[in-house]
Amino acid sequence: MELENVSLKDKIIRTVVGFFLFILVGGLIITFLPGDAEKSFFDVISGKSNVDAGKIGDYSIPIDYYQAAKRECYFQYRNIAPSLAEDPSTLQSCAFQTIRSLVVTEQIAKATGFSVSETGIREELSDEARRIYRESVNGAGYSDDEVRKPEAIYKQILNSAPMQYRIDRKNASVIYDALLNSDLKRTDGEIAVQKESTSARFRLRIVSYTDDQLSKLAEKEAPISEEILRAKYENEKKEGKLPKNTEGKEISFEERKNFLKSKLLLEIRSKSQEEWKGKLKTIQQEPDGLSKIASLLGANIQELKDQSLLDLWELKSGNQNIRLGSNTQFLKDLTTVAFGSKKVGGPYRESEKNVFVEFASLEINSSKINNSQGSNLKDNPNLMNGFVMEISQALQEKYPIERRIGEKAEE
Numbered sequence: 001m002e003l004e005n006v007s008l009k010d011k012i013i014r015t016v017v018g019f020f021l022f023i024l025v026g027g028l029i030i031t032f033l034p035g036d037a038e039k040s041f042f043d044v045i046s047g048k049s050n051v052d053a054g055k056i057g058d059y060s061i062p063i064d065y066y067q068a069a070k071r072e073c074y075f076q077y078r079n080i081a082p083s084l085a086e087d088p089s090t091l092q093s094c095a096f097q098t099i100r101s102l103v104v105t106e107q108i109a110k111a112t113g114f115s116v117s118e119t120g121i122r123e124e125l126s127d128e129a130r131r132i133y134r135e136s137v138n139g140a141g142y143s144d145d146e147v148r149k150p151e152a153i154y155k156q157i158l159n160s161a162p163m164q165y166r167i168d169r170k171n172a173s174v175i176y177d178a179l180l181n182s183d184l185k186r187t188d189g190e191i192a193v194q195k196e197s198t199s200a201r202f203r204l205r206i207v208s209y210t211d212d213q214l215s216k217l218a219e220k221e222a223p224i225s226e227e228i229l230r231a232k233y234e235n236e237k238k239e240g241k242l243p244k245n246t247e248g249k250e251i252s253f254e255e256r257k258n259f260l261k262s263k264l265l266l267e268i269r270s271k272s273q274e275e276w277k278g279k280l281k282t283i284q285q286e287p288d289g290l291s292k293i294a295s296l297l298g299a300n301i302q303e304l305k306d307q308s309l310l311d312l313w314e315l316k317s318g319n320q321n322i323r324l325g326s327n328t329q330f331l332k333d334l335t336t337v338a339f340g341s342k343k344v345g346g347p348y349r350e351s352e353k354n355v356f357v358e359f360a361s362l363e364i365n366s367s368k369i370n371n372s373q374g375s376n377l378k379d380n381p382n383l384m385n386g387f388v389m390e391i392s393q394a395l396q397e398k399y400p401i402e403r404r405i406g407e408k409a410e411e
Contacts, residue, residue: 054096056103057399066405068161069102070095072169096401102168104395109171114178116170118163129154202307205358206315207294208322208350214276217297224264229253232260280347280356289344290358303360322350328394330357 053066073094077085084090109115133150233253236242242250283292294301304315312334313325324330333345339362347354 052404054404055402056096056100059103059399061099062162064162065165066095066099068165069098071161073098092403092405096403100396100399100401101392102165102172103399104392105172105175106168107395108391109175112175114171114175116167116174118167121163121166121170122158125157126150126154129157198308199364200309201363202304202309202312203360203362204304204307204315205290205360206302206304206322206355207290207297207299208302208320208353208355209297209299210352210354211273212352213297214273217276224261228264229257229260232264233257284344284346284356288342290342290356293344293356320353322353322355324348324350324355324357333357334359 053061053063055061070091073091074085077090077094129150132153133148136148230253233242233256236256237250242256245251245255279296280293283289283296286292290301293299307315312330313323315322315324327348327350330345330348337343337345337359339359342358342360344356344358346356348357349355
């Protein structure tokens, strides 16, 4: 075979054409990449990315791990809310929240010595591949040659998500059941603490208020007069900001007055609430602070006597139920603020209320000690489940989300 004689000119033309074809094909590939993948591609090229989707605390999230979580979120939403399954923002948030939950579960697993083996997961995938193969053969009536072999199905399933994601997902699905079914017993020290806690009796004095109450107090303090409204109207008129009526004329003061009043009220409420909260915080530090707070708010002091630890979960004050047992700052103050010193803790947020608490007294009443060791924790799954969920929730607060894909970083 003869070799084709190629001139230098032809070589240059071919090189230039090849270069432009490479640019064209590369541009088309980038154009049809999904949004997240396109951004990640450019970040990698520019050196801005370490080829990860973000971080959960100090843990980097590999792109394939993130995509596996996002894909799982897609199928979840497709079943319960199809419209959300097509919303990129929803899927991104779901993926990062899912991954944070998996990171927390992994920490709980490490602390309790719980682990899931890769071998066990591979066996489950193998069983699933065989099941799919059998259903394909039996259900569709195809011959063995027309159906993919179990090995090919297994490989496809295996490659659909990284192994570490599968391990973490398996951890999350079985660890809580494992903890709930474990044989947990109270130690002698825990039993002693339980006995002492049943005999503790608290006396608390509380004052509660809502943000709406502060707004009304601010309105009384600085009423909006007719003169103020008219001055606002004249200012808008001077600046040419007055809206016009159907005849093309500027609306009158009477027509504009209610709008101006509502606008001023919103401004006053926003500003005054912060000012009032600052006042209350200052008074809180003064001697007999609770009485001064009550006087300033025009509220009554509710005194709660002979309250046990369990009672703190839901305090009954008049017609109100105040739940402070789930407020971590209140529980912390309960152990650190000196009782009987008229020190005031709070305000603790409880639903729509803000609650100030004076820790009046603490007594240990030996006649009320409960000598029962209580039921085995294993016999109280609701209590155990509550403990586990509380641990998970508390840990999640320690793992902020840093996004490098999609929306801005979330703390």
